[in-house]
Amino acid sequence: MARKIKPLIYVFCEGESEIEYTKYLKEKFEDVAVIQKPVKGLFEVADKKFKKDAKYRNNAEVTDEIWFFFDVDDGQTGSWDRIQKIVSTLKKLRKKPNIRVRLLMTTGCVEFWFLLHYKKVVPSIQTVAEKENVLRLLQNECPGYVKGDSNTTRKIANHFKQASINGDWVLGQIEGLPTLEDSDVRNRWLYQSSRTFTTVQEAIKFLENLKN
Template sequence: MSRKSRNKPLSKVITIYCEGESEVAYFKMLGRKYRKLKTIHTDKVKVKSLDANGISILEEAYRQESNKGKKSEEVYVAFDRDDMRDDEVARCVKYANMRGYKILFSSISFEIWILLHFEEVGRQYTNEQLTKKLSGEKYFGTNYAKFKGNSYDKFLYDKVTDAKKNGDKLLKCNANLISDNPYTNISSEIGNIFQTEIF
């Protein structure tokens, strides 16, 4: 029987291995948000950048988990399509399934998830188009390429509800991780990671 705190079971130890610093900054923002809401023991959600992509990030996540004294109870690996072909993405899915890892995937990049905090998305963007758009006044109002990796709190903290709603809507139309673009499945997983229905 699990011990309980405030009538909730103690949360699992979860590790999110990320492709880069933008993802780390974002998931740490969510950790701060949900710590205040007391939905989860957010100290049990570990976020780490591996500075890798595709099969390389999955293999490195496995190496790090294998070398831990105590393995994570759940492992998420967050990365983008970038220039990967469909067969390379399929290989990543197969590897993650074999290890029991969950993929947090965005196509073409993580910035599609960031954009969903501001508006619905129904068309494809290149990385350059996303960076230019997010640099605009109604978004970050600064050079987003230089901003990446900094704290998102000021810009996105109170917009996670919108991102969740817009992300769920996108997933209804674009549900194929391997081939769809735009695509992101982050909206379907953040509630599980942070044990919340409040976004």
């Protein structure tokens, strides 16, 4: 029986918390996927690396997926059109099939995604006070958590199966969502909406399916 080649995945993260979570996934799923060391920075950083960094550029043809792990809120700089242009360019770096680009988006703060590791909840996360409330709720479940802390992030990540279920539940609560499928149409709608949501679970489900 031929040995199955593990998919090669690059992950670009907004902050240290996302990086620590990705490191956990890298170790947890190393038997089925090659997740490269996560990079701090998002779309412009990825675009620059795949254009100018030989390590990335030379691997483009064997890169299966590129993930962007970030928060979405009203104060975010840049526009969807700018993001979509870079995503489109990255997809085409590999021909037949194109590179799969996943947007692992969470409303307001990554702590909402972390909170879903413990409970089903859909709070408003638009203001600073509401983000602080989500942080408090998370700290009630995981005492000692602070952004970027490796130990508590790993403790949270151990519950990724529950988070995946709860993340899907959250998407299912959203009225007016064009489709549940990961598509440019859906992602644009979510990115530009003020709804509370996360799509990080779609990366988790992808990795779990590889194990199965």
